Amino acid sequence: MKKLRKQLLLLAALLALTLTGCEAQDLLSTERADSGSEVTAAYTMTESQITDQAPTAVSVLDVPEFSGEPYVVLNGNEPDFTDEEKTTESYEHYSDLDSLGRCGVAEANIGQDLMPTEKRGAIGQVKPTGWHTVKYDQVEGKYLYNRCHLIGYQLTGENANEKNLITGTRYLNVEGMLPFENMVADYVKETGNHVLYRVTPIFTGDNLVADGVEMEALSMEDDGEGISFHIFAYNNQPGISINYATGDSTLSESSGTMTDQQEYVMNTSSMKFHLPSCSSVSSIKDENKATYQGPREDLIAEGYEPCGRCNP
Structure with missing residues (x-):
């Protein structure tokens, strides 16, 4: 039972x-x-x-x-x-x-x-x-x-x-x-x-x-x-x-395509996002720094704004 x-x-x-x-x-x-x-x-x-x-x-x-x-x-x-x-x-x-x-x-x-x-x-x-x-x-x-x-x-x-x-x-x-x-x-x-x-x-x-x-x-x-x-x-x-x-992470072989592979760096305090090469990235505190890979439109939808310096 x-x-x-x-x-x-x-x-x-x-x-x-x-x-x-x-x-x-x-x-x-x-x-x-x-x-x-x-x-x-x-x-x-x-x-x-x-x-x-x-x-x-x-x-x-x-x-x-x-x-x-x-x-x-x-x-x-x-x-x-x-x-x-x-x-x-x-x-x-x-x-x-x-x-x-x-x-x-x-x-x-x-x-x-x-x-x-x-x-x-x-x-x-x-x-x-x-x-x-x-x-x-x-x-x-x-x-x-x-x-x-x-x-x-x-x-x-x-x-x-x-x-x-x-x-x-x-x-x-x-x-x-x-x-x-x-x-x-x-x-x-x-x-x-x-x-x-x-x-x-x-x-x-x-x-x-x-x-x-x-x-x-x-x-x-x-x-x-x-x-x-x-x-x-x-x-x-x-x-x-x-x-x-x-x-x-990466796609396994024959697994299709990834959704927009562009990478961005986010400042979770200022709510700005940057290209990884942007000079502003080095000034972001570690506790406020996050990475994102995908469409920029999704970041904007989450309330983030593009950096005015690197124009991601």
């Missing part, structure tokens, strides 16, 4: 793939490649090269290379929580950013008291490591990257928390993570029970973009009868090759 319920819940999760992602309202967004040397390299590193800021119960060596599915089951789908971690008291914890500014493990025991009671606010001010604003025609919504919550907003109400946001592809956000987030949210709302929930971003070496996220969950009051899973969701975007060291 327990296995049957899990299967039904997973089936419901797959049906939820058509819903919006944990950052569906964010217009500046991510995903990971299905081909290219960068992707292959992410799965040939040794276990010792995985950072201790992003600990995981599994080695990246245990994760199969991306083959077109948004996630893969780990450890027989059994989460790896210790008895000491199991409780029926609500809590949440987010790791400090590491020396490169990357997120670590996010863990919560989700109860109804942690869930949001108001709509999510803006999160565009947060720029996770490896962030780029870039568009491709073949990506849903066109923007490759989302600011992706490790623990979804619908679970703990965390909004612009930099310790809970990574650069994730649209594919990771909507196809990989959202079905499981929805499954947990629905269960907690319907039963009033708690779900012990942990998401671990997996980085290779000093890469700024995660290979993917390990997700574990276990319902507490019924000892996993309602919710129990352990998966790895790939930070990929089919048709796009991603350099995980920097966040740069």
Whole structure:
């Protein structure tokens, strides 16, 4: 009976793939490649090269290379929580950013008291490591990257928390993570029970973009009868090759065309945009500087004005 319920819940999760992602309202967004040397390299590193800021119960060596599915089951789908971690008291914890500014493990025991009671606010001010604003025609919504919550907003109400946001592809956000987030949210709302929930971003070496996220969950009051899973969701975007060291991306071969490849530098304080060669770029403070690749009309629509010096 327990296995049957899990299967039904997973089936419901797959049906939820058509819903919006944990950052569906964010217009500046991510995903990971299905081909290219960068992707292959992410799965040939040794276990010792995985950072201790992003600990995981599994080695990246245990994760199969991306083959077109948004996630893969780990450890027989059994989460790896210790008895000491199991409780029926609500809590949440987010790791400090590491020396490169990357997120670590996010863990919560989700109860109804942690869930949001108001709509999510803006999160565009947060720029996770490896962030780029870039568009491709073949990506849903066109923007490759989302600011992706490790623990979804619908679970703990965390909004612009930099310790809970990574650069994730649209594919990771909507196809990989959202079905499981929805499954947990629905269960907690319907039963009033708690779900012990942990998401671990997996980085290779000093890469700024995660290979993917390990997700574990276990319902507490019924000892996993309602919710129990352990998966790895790939930070990929089919048709796009991603350099995980920097966040740069290119079309895979025979993948069509990119939407206007012109690059601009934005000043998020003055709301001006410039050509990369503009002399004004060097005077922009790092915290106010962002890059964008795509049509200038989209920047103007977002409220930015072209620089009067370089006339982009």
